[in-house]
Amino acid sequence: MDESQIYARLAQIFDEVFDDDSIEVAPELSAKDVDGWDSLTHIRLILTIEKAFKIKFSTSEIGKLRNVGDLVTLIGAKAE
Amino acid sequence: MGAGFQPMNSLYSELQWLPRAPRDFTERLKALPDSAGPVGRELQTLASHALDLNQLTRLAKAISKADSAGRSLDPLTPFRLAVLSNSTTDLIIPALVASGARHGIVLEVVQPSYDQVAQEALTPDSTVNSSKPDAVLLALDYRALPLKLSLGNSEAASATVQGAMGYLQVLRNGIKANSNAVCIFQTFAPPPETLFGSLDRALPGTLRSMIDGVNRELAANVLSSGDMLLDIAGLAETVGLAAWHNPQLWNMAKFAFSDEFIPLYADHVARTVAAIRGKSAKVLILDLDNTVWGGVIGDDGLEGIQIAQGDALGEAHLAVQRLALDLRQRGIVLAVSSKNTDEVAREPFEKHPEMLLKLDHIAVFQANWNDKATNIQAISEELALGLDAMVFLDDNPVERGLVRRLLPQVAVPELPDDPAYYARTLAAAGYFEAVAFAAEDLQRAGFYQDNAKRASLQQQLGGVDAYLASLDMTIDFRPFDATGRARIVQLINKSNQYNLTTRRYTDPEVAEAESNPEVFTLQVRLADIFGDNGMISVVICRPDRAGMWEIDTWLMSCRVLGRRVEHMVLREILGHARAAGVYKLCGIYCPTDRNKLVADHYPRLGFTKVDEESSGLTRWELLVEGAEPESAPMKVISQGFLAPWEKSHA
Numbered sequence: 001m002d003e004s005q006i007y008a009r010l011a012q013i014f015d016e017v018f019d020d021d022s023i024e025v026a027p028e029l030s031a032k033d034v035d036g037w038d039s040l041t042h043i044r045l046i047l048t049i050e051k052a053f054k055i056k057f058s059t060s061e062i063g064k065l066r067n068v069g070d071l072v073t074l075i076g077a078k079a080e
Numbered sequence: 081m082g083a084g085f086q087p088m089n090s091l092y093s094e095l096q097w098l099p100r101a102p103r104d105f106t107e108r109l110k111a112l113p114d115s116a117g118p119v120g121r122e123l124q125t126l127a128s129h130a131l132d133l134n135q136l137t138r139l140a141k142a143i144s145k146a147d148s149a150g151r152s153l154d155p156l157t158p159f160r161l162a163v164l165s166n167s168t169t170d171l172i173i174p175a176l177v178a179s180g181a182r183h184g185i186v187l188e189v190v191q192p193s194y195d196q197v198a199q200e201a202l203t204p205d206s207t208v209n210s211s212k213p214d215a216v217l218l219a220l221d222y223r224a225l226p227l228k229l230s231l232g233n234s235e236a237a238s239a240t241v242q243g244a245m246g247y248l249q250v251l252r253n254g255i256k257a258n259s260n261a262v263c264i265f266q267t268f269a270p271p272p273e274t275l276f277g278s279l280d281r282a283l284p285g286t287l288r289s290m291i292d293g294v295n296r297e298l299a300a301n302v303l304s305s306g307d308m309l310l311d312i313a314g315l316a317e318t319v320g321l322a323a324w325h326n327p328q329l330w331n332m333a334k335f336a337f338s339d340e341f342i343p344l345y346a347d348h349v350a351r352t353v354a355a356i357r358g359k360s361a362k363v364l365i366l367d368l369d370n371t372v373w374g375g376v377i378g379d380d381g382l383e384g385i386q387i388a389q390g391d392a393l394g395e396a397h398l399a400v401q402r403l404a405l406d407l408r409q410r411g412i413v414l415a416v417s418s419k420n421t422d423e424v425a426r427e428p429f430e431k432h433p434e435m436l437l438k439l440d441h442i443a444v445f446q447a448n449w450n451d452k453a454t455n456i457q458a459i460s461e462e463l464a465l466g467l468d469a470m471v472f473l474d475d476n477p478v479e480r481g482l483v484r485r486l487l488p489q490v491a492v493p494e495l496p497d498d499p500a501y502y503a504r505t506l507a508a509a510g511y512f513e514a515v516a517f518a519a520e521d522l523q524r525a526g527f528y529q530d531n532a533k534r535a536s537l538q539q540q541l542g543g544v545d546a547y548l549a550s551l552d553m554t555i556d557f558r559p560f561d562a563t564g565r566a567r568i569v570q571l572i573n574k575s576n577q578y579n580l581t582t583r584r585y586t587d588p589e590v591a592e593a594e595s596n597p598e599v600f601t602l603q604v605r606l607a608d609i610f611g612d613n614g615m616i617s618v619v620i621c622r623p624d625r626a627g628m629w630e631i632d633t634w635l636m637s638c639r640v641l642g643r644r645v646e647h648m649v650l651r652e653i654l655g656h657a658r659a660a661g662v663y664k665l666c667g668i669y670c671p672t673d674r675n676k677l678v679a680d681h682y683p684r685l686g687f688t689k690v691d692e693e694s695s696g697l698t699r700w701e702l703l704v705e706g707a708e709p710e711s712a713p714m715k716v717i718s719q720g721f722l723a724p725w726e727k728s729h730a
Contacts, residue, residue, distance in 0.1 A: 016135075017134055019137075019138050040171060043171070043332065043333050044134070044137070044171055047339045048133075048134060059328055059331060059332060
């Protein structure tokens with residue numbers, strides 16, 4: 001799965017999780033940029049991503065995520 | 081997602097008895113604010129799909145938007161639920177609200193700050209207590225309990241279990257004293273990790289055996305205390321403890337169980353609340369071909385259908401029959417809706433030796449070539465039970481779709497391809513969730529059938545009076561008492577049609593009415609030649625202005641319609657009113673979409689209308705002096721009432 005496919009799927013997921021289809025899913029995007037991206041919505045986002053890509057993140061991987069760019073790299077490494 | 085995801089768990093985790101969310105789910109949600117009509121039904125329809133956590137969250141948002149915009153959410157019933165938890169419930173609460181709509185409830189959830197369980201329960205003006213909730217859900221998991229290991233030491237182990245029970249009891253007593261809400265206790269799901277292995281179950285003082293002990297005590301307590309039980313241990317066992325407990329999510333965010341099961345958990349909470357509000361289904365309508373037996377009786381004939389023990393497919397259909405019979409035994413009424421010629425459809429019931437279901441078990445048998453929606457409507461009318469009390473089981477997706485579209489109030493489970501899972505799917509859907517079981521339940525399915533017999537007797541005899549006299553009825557009046565309470569609470573919470581005010585009361589509230597000498601209460605039983613109908617009517621009168629009683633609650637089972645029971649009840653009320661020096665009765669009719677039946681209840685009994693509000697609520701009065709309602713031919717027993725001078729000392 002290449003990065004553009006991951007970004008396209010992530011855009012759908014962000015819409016599902018934040019109920020907002022105007023979010024521009026870009027590498028530098030992080031929690032401070034999005035209304036309602038608090039710690040619990042973050043977990044809902046991670047869980048939705050795990051389910052959508054059929055992957056599982058470890059506790060430390062989740063702890064190290066800084067922005068969408070990190071997330072895409074991690075998904076790219078795990079998803080087939 | 082991830083390892084350990086077993087396909088059979090998806091029946092539960094994905095709520096597979098519900099149809100998949102429609103493609104336009106999001107669009108329909110977005111269209112709601114601009115829709116002209118009442119939104120309650122559309123919200124319930126949208127909620128009645130297999131929604132994931134994100135969809136549930138969105139739906140909850142739409143519900144709260146509609147609610148705060150002042151939109152009517154009829155026919156959904158409001159319910160205020162406080163959630164006390166030692167874990168993170170933030171993601172669960174929207175799921176609860178959305179699942180509530182699925183079960184006909186507008187759930188207002190009161191959520192105090194994280195892990196404030198004892199403070200909230202014990203402080204009179206805490207967030208939870210001051211919100212005056214209808215019920216408090218104690219969403220505790222085993223980590224909330226002081227369960228110190230005491231391996232092999234049975235005395236210490238039992239002291240620990242008693243300590244945990246004492247803690248739960250203190251919470252309960254605090255909630256009771258401060259808000260009088262119903263407490264919903266959860267049983268505790270033990271973690272999958274064992275210390276010794278199998279020995280953990282047997283050895284006193286292990287975590288597993290102590291959690292077993294707490295669960296046993298909790299279960300024993302709720303049957304006598306009027307509290308409710310949500311069997312989370314059973315739910316976790318059903319899906320597997322290893323799948324239920326997710327250590328990563330506990331460590332990261334204090335989730336008591338895996339996110340995968342939030343929709344399932346929320347549905348179970350909503351079922352319990354709906355059952356408290358009397359919204360559980362009462363009738364199971366069965367399709368026949370390929371549902372009750374394998375094959376098509378009209379094509380395959382009596383020898384061709386599959387229903388035998390030892391035949392895999394036959395056993396699958398026998399399991400459906402067995403479940404239906406067991407449900408009937410607990411009071412669920414069975415009916416048949418089949419596209420068949422009547423006599424062909426009846427043949428297996430009459431002649432096939434392996435059939436467990438007999439014609440005697442079926443209250444209404446509709447085998448014809450009408451569409452199934454028409455048939456289900458006919459069944460509903462014949463039983464005098466609403467469409468939302470019906471569950472329709474059919475292997476044919478076309479029939480299911482038709483009934484869902486034409487009669488959205490009827491619950492229609494999706495079924496998997498393999499009939500081996502039909503019975504399990506029906507049971508997993510939880511349509512018949514009950515929070516109490518009264519002796520009357522055991523006989524209810526029979527009552528509805530006896531009614532059919534009574535109706536035919538009425539035809540034979542012609543006149544209504546002769547018919548009533550021929551029934552040889554005995555009516556029995558008593559004030560509320562502890563023995564009758566479970567059934568009183570049940571009637572108060574599930575009677576919709578013959579119910580003047582549809583006021584719902586919890587067990588503690590009924591107990592309060594029972595012990596308050598100012599309040600006049602009546603439980604009414606009726607027996608006739610066909611047997612004992614059990615408790616069929618409940619009345620609560622509260623003192624209004626001096627010398628007046630307001631009839632707060634008056635309800636009656638529709639099974640005894642047309643027998644002038646209501647006249648006899650009024651005669652009884654009048655007798656007690658006179659003795660108590662009451663000169664006037666004040667009746668109220670609060671119209672709902674279910675109780676049109678009683679719109680004329682008070683005028684028929686000689687009451688005079690004194691007020692009508694814009695909501696349609698009407699007030700009626702009757703002077704006790706000179707009131708002489710019509711009598712009916714029945715023997716009257718009146719017992720257990722205190723005379724007025726005894727009451728002041730009670």
